[in-house]
Each structure stands twice: as structure tokens, then as C-alpha cells.
Amino acid sequence: MRLTAITKRLAGLGGGKWAVHLKARQMATDGADLVEMTIGEPDVPAPQELLDAAAQALRSGRTGYSNGRGEAGLCAALADSYTASRGRAFAAENILCFPGTQTSLYAVLQGVAEAGTEVLVGDPMYATYEGVIRASGADPVPVLLRPEAGFRMQAADVAKRITPRSRAILLTTPHNPTGAILTAQDLQKIGELAIKHDLWIISDEVYEHLVFDGAKFVSPLSDPALADRVIAVSSISKSHAAPGFRSGWCVGPADFCTALLPVSETMLFGNQPFIADMTEEAVRAGSSVAAGMAARYSARADLMVQRLHDETGLTVHRPDAGMFALVNVAATGMDGDTYAWDLLEHGVSVMPGSAFGDGLRDWVRVALTLDDGQFTTALDRIVAHANHRNRSLALDRGFTP
Numbered sequence: 020m021r022l023t024a025i026t027k028r029l030a031g032l033g034g035g036k037w038a039v040h041l042k043a044r045q046m047a048t049d050g051a052d053l054v055e056m057t058i059g060e061p062d063v064p065a066p067q068e069l070l071d072a073a074a075q076a077l078r079s080g081r082t083g084y085s086n087g088r089g090e091a092g093l094c095a096a097l098a099d100s101y102t103a104s105r106g107r108a109f110a111a112e113n114i115l116c117f118p119g120t121q122t123s124l125y126a127v128l129q130g131v132a133e134a135g136t137e138v139l140v141g142d143p144m145y146a147t148y149e150g151v152i153r154a155s156g157a158d159p160v161p162v163l164l165r166p167e168a169g170f171r172m173q174a175a176d177v178a179k180r181i182t183p184r185s186r187a188i189l190l191t192t193p194h195n196p197t198g199a200i201l202t203a204q205d206l207q208k209i210g211e212l213a214i215k216h217d218l219w220i221i222s223d224e225v226y227e228h229l230v231f232d233g234a235k236f237v238s239p240l241s242d243p244a245l246a247d248r249v250i251a252v253s254s255i256s257k258s259h260a261a262p263g264f265r266s267g268w269c270v271g272p273a274d275f276c277t278a279l280l281p282v283s284e285t286m287l288f289g290n291q292p293f294i295a296d297m298t299e300e301a302v303r304a305g306s307s308v309a310a311g312m313a314a315r316y317s318a319r320a321d322l323m324v325q326r327l328h329d330e331t332g333l334t335v336h337r338p339d340a341g342m343f344a345l346v347n348v349a350a351t352g353m354d355g356d357t358y359a360w361d362l363l364e365h366g367v368s369v370m371p372g373s374a375f376g377d378g379l380r381d382w383v384r385v386a387l388t389l390d391d392g393q394f395t396t397a398l399d400r401i402v403a404h405a406n407h408r409n410r411s412l413a414l415d416r417g418f419t420p
Contacts, residue, residue, distance in 0.1 A: 025154060032150040036374040039359045043368030054397040056385040057368045059195075059342035061260035062315065066307050069261060072300045076293035085289030087280050089116025089268065093295040096302040101270055105241045112273035115283055116290050116298075118265035120225045123252040125151045126286060127269050130279040131187045131219045131250075132157035138221075139180055140189040141172050142376035143196055145223070148189065157186065163378050166336065170197035170345075174208035181212065187219035188212075193226040193236065196375050196384040197345055198320075198338020200230065203237045210245045222251045225267075226341040228258035228309040231317035234339035240270065247272050255298055257342070258306045266290070266298040313340070316387040319394050320344050323385070326398050331405035342388050345372070346401075349381040351408045359383050365404045367397050 040057035047053045088094060094111035101109040117123040132138050134156030140148055142161035152159040160180050164170040177188060188209060192201040201209075213220050222239050230236045239249045254267030269276070320337050323344055327333040332350030346369075348358040355372040362369060362383075372379025389397065 028153040028156075029150050032147075032153065036146045037370075039363060039368055039371060043363060046363070052366055053363075054367050054389065054393050054400065056389065056397055057370050059386045059388050060262065061257065061308070061312060061342075062388045062390060063260050063308050063312065065261040065264070066259065068304070068307065069259060069264075069297050069301055073264070073293055073297040076296040081292040081296055083292060085292050085295065087115075087284035087287070087289055088276075089114060089290060090292055090295035090299070093268075093299040093302070096299045097268055097270065100302050101240065105238055107241070107243055107246065109270065110273070113270055113276060114268055115276050115279060116266075116268045116295065117283065117287070118290060119256060119262075119267040120223065120252050120254040121147060121151070121267075122265075122286075123254070123267045123269045124148075124221070124223060125154060126279060126282055127221055127250050127252060127271075128152060128155040128157070128187075129282050130275065131155075131221070135184065136186040137182060137184045138187045138189055139177055139185060139218075141191065141194070142378045143170070143372065143382075144189075144376050145191060145195045146374050152189070158184075160185070161376060161378075164194075164197065164199070170194065170199040170336065171201055171205055172209065173205070174212055177209060177212055181216050181218075185216060185218055187221055189221045189223070190239070191223040192238075193224075193230060193338075193340030195226065195341055196343050196370075196372075196379070197336060198341045198343060200234055200236055200339045206237060206239045206242065210239060210242055213245065213248055218248070220245060220249045222249060224251050224253045225257050227253065228306055229313045229316065229342065230340040231313055231320075231338070236340070250275060255301050258309050259301045260308050260312070261301070264294055264297065266294050315391075316342055319387045319389075319391070322394070323387075323398060326402060327405075330402045333401075333405055336382075338387075343384050343386055345379070345382050345384055347382050351405060353408075354380050355383045356380075361408075362401065362404055365400055365407075367400045367404075 094114045097114045098109045132155040136157045137160045138152045138157050139160045141164045149159050162176050250271035252269045256262040324335045324337050334347040336345040359369050359371040370384040372382035
């Protein structure tokens, strides 16, 4: 069987990272009593007003071909929204529409990276980032996101990893899996590096509207000095609890978007007009569910911090945004992979930190999107498992509990 180089570059970067999750799903199908904390699905359905908008567009005949850039109404809505939120002017020429953030990121990387180049990316990183970078032919260059820096990318760490092959810095703010948010000062210093070394900045901002109270989101798109080198990607998947609609976009320099348009047309040749109409309404009206999700996720993160701190030796990194929290499991004597598989046998599935990079070998990621009853059940089981493990370690060391 003859296969292409891209299949070799991506080998091992797909479903293997989700082995614990897939095993948990199979166990649940077979009747096991499990609480799933592996993936982040919004804890509410897509708002009725979006369903009504999509249905109305379908009934009105909005089922024909679109164009490669995106429906005019949606592009105009996005341009207006970014102009209002970023403090500088955007137009339809600054927008390209795609089926979700993932496709947007894939296409953008096709436009800025290629074989023989490098993309700097935070470690830990979202599980698909290595794949989308390698799909372009480029090599990912991990930049360690240190817990003592709040898992925020630091310019000094970036500077050490820049080489003549570097072409872009991939940011995620708010970050998945850590929930960290880059500050204006962080972005300014990273931006100065990008200018000095002529690098693109790609900013994944899909969690922008799930920021917890007391935290503030800042986008590199807001800095006029970076206007010709920042490309942001996002979607309605998280903000509007609509991941299945696959509706996203990129925002960047007009010249870049025009140059990338043939790539988009080659991949997709347009999105679905009825989904574009729904997304236009979502963008113009704002989200009726984001604030509630953010409040619930924040409260669950606080509860997890309190319970695991008080009742176990586990350490929780409290997120500032998003759908997840990180738990350091080193106190159990296990790394994150061993812990995740062991906890699965005790009724809870979590993601091993290694799925997100070498920097999280002693961590696991847990979803905050369960309803409060399931979340409490999961915490009860995590506490019981940790305490059982602590007793086992004490016995192994010759202590009598």
C-alpha cells in the first residue's frame, strides 16, 4: 500500500491520545457505572433561538452553494463584532469562514508554514495542535508553559526556541487545557519578538466568552502594531454551546485572507448558507448561554480546588476560563497516564496530561461540564481513590494506617 508523507507525519497523532476516553465509552456501553470527565461538551443544549434561525433559513431555501470567503451577512457581522471588541477597524476582507475552529486553524497553518519551517507552540497544548502543524509540513517546537508562571507563555521562553526556521507562534488564550489567559503585558512582549523575527502570531480564541469573574481576556488583534501579523481563529462552538454546527472563522490581515482564499475554496468551496445565517444571528445578538456556563464552570473549579485540597494530596490548578481544570497527581506515586487508567477502574474517566504534551506528565485534565450531581459524584470517587492510594503507599513504606 502506497501512502503519502502526510499520513506518516500524522501517524500516532490522532485517536491514540483519546485512548482512555474511548475505553470509557466502551465500558459505559457495556453497562459500567462511569462518570465521564474526559471531553468538554457544553453543559446546555444549543439555544432555541439558534435552532429557530437555522430552521427558518432551511425553510426559506438557504441550501444552495455559498462562496469561498463566507456569506456576506456573516462576514459583515463578524467584521462589526471584531471592530467593536478589538478597538480597530475590520471589514469583510479580513474574514474567512470555515466549519469550526479546527478547520480554520488547519487552513491558516497551510498559509503560514510548510516543510522546513517551524511553529512555536505552548506545551501543554490542545491535543490536535501537533497534528495541524505537522499537516502543513512544519515541525512543532514546544515552548514549556510553566506552572510557576500560571501556565502563561513567557516571551523569554519563546525567545530561547526561535531559530531561522521559525515562522509562527501559535497561542491559545484562554488556554486549553490549563485555562490560563495571556495578559496584555504577556502579549506585548511576545509581539515584540514576533516583530523582531518577522513571525506570524496565530491566536486561538475559542474560549474568549467563557472567562471567569475576576479575569480579563485580551486579544493580540487589539494591538495596532501587530495588525499585519496576527491571525485569530474562533467559532460559536463554545460561546453558543453549538459545537455540532461546525461554524467558525479566521480574522487577519486582508492580504493574508485574500491569499488564503484559494486554499479555502480548494478545501471546501463554501459553507452552508443556513448555518451562516444562524451564525450571523449568533454573532450579532451575542450568547444567551455563555455567562451561565462560565459561572457554573468557575463554581465547579472552586469546589474541586476546595475538596481535593482539603481531602487529598492532589493539587488543582484553578483555571481562569474555559471548560477544564488540571490536577497534579504526583502525590499518588503515579504519573498522569497510570493514574487515568487506574481511576477509570474506580468509575471516573479523565484525560492523561501527556495527551497535551510532555509538560503535563504528572497531571490529568478534567472537564467541568458535568451537571452538579455528576460532578459531585466524580469528586467523591476521586477523593476515595486518592485516599485509598495514599493508604497503599503508606503500607508499602512500612507505615501502619
